[in-house]
Each structure stands twice: as C-alpha cells, then as structure tokens.
Amino acid sequence: MRKPQPFPYRYAYPHPAVTTDVILFTIKDAQLQILLIRRAQPPMQGSWALPGGFLNIDESLEDCANRELQEETGISGVHLEQLYTFGRPDRDPRERVISVAHYGLAPSDKLSPTPASDAQDVNWHPINDLPELAFDHADIVNLAHRRLVKKLDDASTAFQLIHPEFTLSELQAVFEIILNKRLDKRNFRRRMLDMELLEETGKSFSNGNHRPAKIYRSKNPERVVILK
C-alpha cells in the first residue's frame, strides 16, 4: 500500500489502475465481427482479448481508447463512443483495474489490422463464434452487441459499416446481419428513402446476370451521432 503523500488535497489511499478497452465492429464475410488481439504479455498471455490498455495520466478516455487501438492493431481514425465502465474488484488478476469500454464501427475493407505492441496477433472474429476471451471481456462484448442493435434504429449508424457508396441491397444486408433477421425489401427501401438521408450518385453497379443496382451515398457523411 502506498503511504499518504504530502501533495495538497491529494487522495491518500491506493489508486486503482484505469484502462480503456475497445470493441470495434465490422461486417466481413456477411457476418458481424469484432477485432481481437492475442495477448503477447502476461497475464493471460496467449488469450484472445479486446484491444486496450492503461490510461496515460494526462490523456482523455477517448484518446486513450484510440491510442491503444492504434498501438495494438494499427487502426486509427475510427469514431469511438463510450459504452460502459467495468469495475468488478476481481476482474483483473494484476491489481484493481477499472476499464472504460468504448465501441466503434468501421467497414472492414479499408482496414488492415497489424499486430504490434502488446499483441502477438490481431484478427477479426465473428460475434457468433468467439474464442474464449480474457478477463471479463465476454461480458463487455455482450453489452456492446446489444447497444449496437439498439443504436441501429438510427439508420445512419449502418453507414459507418459500409463503403461510402453502396447499393440498397448492400445496406439492407448490413441491417439483416446486425438484426439477425430477414427484412422485407420493399419496406426497407421505402423506409431508407423516406428518411432523406440518401442520395443517388447517378452511378450503377453491375454484378452478374441481372439488372444493375443504383449506387447511393449518405447525404451528410460527416454526421456524428451523439447518443451518450
């Protein structure tokens, strides 16, 4: 235990460690997947875990989450949102650790995760087929998944998981994968178009022995949804 310090007004008892963890969702191979690292360091060396790590004493929580994601997976520039704070006293064997979990969405094709720092390996894993996870990370993923489903009823959420220009069928696939159910094509298209969030690019996309699809884009691609 630390001794009380003479620093004015400073709390004199032991401080827990604070970390951030990141759940990064993507859609890949028609499945909802998350990014995991294989831990290169003890404890739980060799286990799969969420990217994340200790807070620097002068950085914000969100900066920490972004930095750890970048350091461990090479991925940066994703908009992360705070999810929940996990603090069970026994959740980490090292010492008392409070973890502020963040989540984000990204289209997988633009991202090339590369292991670095504390990670000996990095990979996407289907949310429905996850390996055993270190610490309480399975709980964290669970909560993040439920939040994502809720968040999807703001349609612009789905745009973050898709390339900037897309067909309505591709967009519908994103919804169907996350909601894990089939949607009616006509109703889906009407709903999307009625929201006035989409515009036609004029281009179309021809894929096989069938009619080409119109390509759309989001009208306000920079829209950041604040939904604390």
Next chain:
Amino acid sequence: MRKPQPFPYRYAYPHPAVTTDVILFTIKDAQLQILLIRRAQPPMQGSWALPGGFLNIDESLEDCANRELQEETGISGVHLEQLYTFGRPDRDPRERVISVAHYGLAPSDKLSPTPASDAQDVNWHPINDLPELAFDHADIVNLAHRRLVKKLDDASTAFQLIHPEFTLSELQAVFEIILNKRLDKRNFRRRMLDMELLEETGKSFSNGNHRPAKIYRSKNPERVVILK
C-alpha cells in the same frame, strides 16, 4: 511521479484517482429536484456538488456510489444505475480524477438527508434552479437529466419516484413534471392501464370537494430495470 514497482505485472506508471458521483432525483414541491451537498473540504470548499467520493480499492463501483451517498447524505437503499464516466484530464484540480457517475430515483417523502462526512450541508435543489456546481458537475447533471427523460418511456421508472400506492393523477403529475409538458388525461390513463403494470388496491383517496380517486399499486414492485 511514482517509481515503477516490483509487483508482478503491475502497471508501473501513475494511476489516476477514481471516484463515483451520484445524481439522486426526486419529486418535491411539484418539481424535479436533485440532492446536492455543500462541500466541507477543499478544494471548492463551500461549493455545492454532487455527493460522491473516492473508490475503495476493493469495493465495486456501485457499492462505492451507495456508500458515498450514505456517508454524505445519510440516504441508503436506493437503486443506482451507472450513467457515464467523466474523465477530462483537467476536471479536478487535485490530481487526475476519473468519475463514474451513477443516478437513481427516490420518493422524497421517505428520505431525510442529513449532512455528514465531507458535507457541511445537504439539500434538494430544483433541476431548473441549480446553484453553481463544483468541478464539471453541471455537465453530469445535464446528462443525467436527459437520460431520465429517455428512461421514462419505460413507465415503471416513474413508480420509483412515487409512494407505493398512488392515484393515476399523482402518477400523471410525475410524468408531467419530468417531461415538462401537459399530458392528456384520457390518453395517459389508457396508456398506463393498457400496459397491465398497475392493479387497483380497492382503496380510494378523498382529498377535497370532489370525487375520490382510486388508488393503484405497481403489479411487480420489485422490478428492476436493467437498461445499461
């Protein structure tokens, strides 16, 4: 700065302090109010602030919130839910402090806050007429208020702000105060009764020169809503 320690796997860099803060809502004098303490200790001695304080190294976040509420205001037994974690690097002048905010609801008539511990005074304050608050507590209150409004569309939230047996008019008043708008009596009553969350007690309540009101109670009073 602390020196790296020899403890196995322990993070060797300075740890922030972790606190919890509590926003406790009630309805009193036909207004939505929150519980504030006047700080007895520096920093910000004499300012109004949310009850809260430092996390003990082996207690859960929720236990900490409950303990601090109890220590500073004498109030216990309220169900608290995590709100959000605030961690701006400069939000506390003492040192780096991460605060995990919690909120809860309680009927004011059963509670008698009494100052203790770090508080030299405790009082309810109308949300629409708050004093200047210490630290970033105004932001925290703001977010809590918005969350409460959202949470209200699960009607059972309102039951937490009212005595166990109540008339529909009293319940409607709770909604009107939180939503800050008038509701239609017929629509409100139909909506409440259609949900099948209420049952008649058989009793009625006579109040003045008019027809007495039926008294209802919640069908499942112990229902704890988990809405992370």
Next chain:
DNA sequence: GCAAAAGTGTTCCAGATACACCCATGT
C-alpha cells in the same frame, strides 16, 4: 346547487407490416 377533480370513447393520422410481380442484364 356549485365547485372541483375523477373518470370515460371515438376519431384521426403516421409509421410499420404483409404481400407478389415485372425489369434489366449476362450467359
């Protein structure tokens, strides 16, 4: 009998759902 809050039904609108066929293209 009058003042005051309790109690009660119907209409309307918007958004969600269910449902089946023609269109444009590649082979």
Next chain:
DNA sequence: ACATGGGTGTATCTGGAACACTTTTGC
C-alpha cells in the same frame, strides 16, 4: 430464353394524439 438479383404499390394494422362531457364528492 432463362436465370438472377433490382426495383416497385397497395391494403392493413397499430400506437399515439386530439378532443368534451358526465360522475362523485364536500361544502
């Protein structure tokens, strides 16, 4: 010509919002 996914319209249901009068009581 046929196989394949793209594209379209209508009927129905459901939940929310608007709206005014009768009932029961105390004085």
